[in-house]
Amino acid sequence: MTRARLGLGLLGLTAAALAAGCQDVGGTVALGVRDEAVYAREVHAVLEARCGTLDCHGDARRPLRIYAETGLRLRDELRGQPLTAEELGDNLRAIEAIDPGAAAEDHLLVRKPLAVAAGGQRHLGGELWATRTAAAPTCLVAFLGGRDDAAMADACAAARAEVSLPPP
């Protein structure tokens, strides 16, 4: 084999290896399966108050970046304005992206704030909910499971009542 052929062969092998690395290996990523209107109506207020402050997930450098009227805004000129549909949609995509394909009960959005004793996962922001049956995790599990029913609305309303923000 000449040096030129050897070089071409190596080049071909390298290209094949790179292409293989980029191939779809069969996993699924569940993005965009939850409803933005349901998120805005039922869930966002809970996340804004408990997760989306500027000193927690209202920080673009952290995983699960959350935009909020009282927290991080997408653009400077939005400060003091109501949350936009674009920001709400970005929040939903951030939720979808943080644990794609996870079952609702095991989703990181539920496990991280949950007390470790209740099956939660260590969270720098602390343990926000003592049990899975508290209003907020019940609301989130229902939402992540794609539900939009009366039981979910009741849980989410109770969760929002726990964290209601004073008016501007």
Add this chain to the structure above:
Amino acid sequence: MSRRTLAQVATLALAALLAAGCLGETPEEQAARALGPDTCGGGRRRGEDDDEGGPEHRCGQPCLFCHSASYNPGEKIFIMAGTVFTRPGDTVGVGGAEVALEDAAGHQVSVLTNSTGNFMLSRGSSLQQRGKGQVRVPFDLVYPVSVVVRKDGVERKMRSHIQREASCAVCHAAALSATSAGHVVLEGP
């Protein structure tokens, strides 16, 4: 060049690189230096030579950049500190404003701001109001913390909770922006 000389040169170069790496600033030092001069003086601009500390200095700046347990060239260590202004755009804070905090464990503490609007909480063995915006508390704050500021019949409750940041100015820089809610103010947005 002999192998021995080459090795000596390489060793010297490596030592120089290591020394340069160690002589640089830490992130905390960089953050503190980036604060710039103290402009807190009722319109009177202070030079850095005048930055001798004291509870009235550097109003509106993130206090714990120099007063935290992990980095404290300012010597005093705070567990929460900040500045209250009368309105947006003010360069000096307002004295005599009450800052009332309640943490997740139910601890309540109230402190009056000093002449430049600053207040600061430190750990102590008992509750001590020390004047000039300083108070010592016999507990660690349990987050989230809620805050109300009051003065002359005006009361404002912070709409969100403080979840972990102990320097108000980290989230309340002077200018409104995507990442800042603006100064803590009694009047205005």
